[in-house]
Amino acid sequence: MNAVFAASLAGAGFCGASLFGLLGGGITQRARASLLAFAAGIILALAFADLLPESVEAAGPKAIACFATAFALMALLEGLHSSHHRHDEADTTRSIGSEGATVLLPFVIGFALHNLAEGFVVAAGAGASAVAVGGIGIGVMVHKIPEGGSLGAVLAGSGTSRAKVAVIAFVLGLVVPVAAGLTLFFSPPGESAVGMMSGAAGGVLCYLGGSHLLPEAREGGGREAGVVFAVSMLGGVVLLLTLLSG
Ligand SMILES: [Zn+2]
Numbered sequence: 001m002n003a004v005f006a007a008s009l010a011g012a013g014f015c016g017a018s019l020f021g022l023l024g025g026g027i028t029q030r031a032r033a034s035l036l037a038f039a040a041g042i043i044l045a046l047a048f049a050d051l052l053p054e055s056v057e058a059a060g061p062k063a064i065a066c067f068a069t070a071f072a073l074m075a076l077l078e079g080l081h082s083s084h085h086r087h088d089e090a091d092t093t094r095s096i097g098s099e100g101a102t103v104l105l106p107f108v109i110g111f112a113l114h115n116l117a118e119g120f121v122v123a124a125g126a127g128a129s130a131v132a133v134g135g136i137g138i139g140v141m142v143h144k145i146p147e148g149g150s151l152g153a154v155l156a157g158s159g160t161s162r163a164k165v166a167v168i169a170f171v172l173g174l175v176v177p178v179a180a181g182l183t184l185f186f187s188p189p190g191e192s193a194v195g196m197m198s199g200a201a202g203g204v205l206c207y208l209g210g211s212h213l214l215p216e217a218r219e220g221g222g223r224e225a226g227v228v229f230a231v232s233m234l235g236g237v238v239l240l241l242t243l244l245s246g
Contacts, residue, residue: 058195119179
């Protein structure tokens with residue numbers, strides 16, 4: 001039960017920070033581009049300075065294979081999707097920065113994978129004392145805040161409706177304690193399997209940050225977006241390797 005509580009703290013941190021996406025209504029094109037640039041920087045920092053090292057530590061080179069496979073699959077699926085719908089131009093060219101962006105789903109899947117893995121990680125530490133589990137929960141919660149914030153920035157930058165933002169934030173937050181809760185009934189997946197999940201999540205997020213968020217931000221915000229991106233990515237890497245490293 002301790003594990004579910006600790007994972008709930010982590011999920012709440014993620015959900016709360018994602019609700020930042022509620023502020024997205026009625027902002028200017030420029031502000032939207034800056035938000036997308038900011039999100040791209042944080043997401044790439046997470047992929048390289050958090051998910052990749054963490055997954056390699058847990059699963060070794062297999063994690064890198066999962067990272068690369070997920071990245072390649074994203075490009076492949078997207079390529080197939082756009083050739084399949086060639087007649088339906090308006091639908092497939094709908095970008096993240098436009099209303100009803102269709103590309104949000106892969107973000108949700110990427111974060112769901114990562115939150116699932118993190119719920120298992122919290123549960124794995126739950127054999128320890130209540131104090132230790134509380135510490136794990138708070139540690140993971142602190143690190144879930146920039147993650148949720150980056151998703152919130154994507155949601156705000158994409159002009160997603162408030163109701164949808166609330167549902168996405170809540171469901172993805174809930175994934176963490178649900179994953180921890182599942183381990184009470186089923187034997188938890190091994191460390192290597194969790195590491196491979198984190199590697200795949202890293203590949204998905206890396207692809208989305210580099211091939212969607214960044215180009216769109218640069219298109220809409222020019223030089224300013226480039227500066228926001230560089231500062232948020234490097235700042236994110238420094239934070240993840242120092243204060244937020246666990
Ligand atoms: Zn994480």
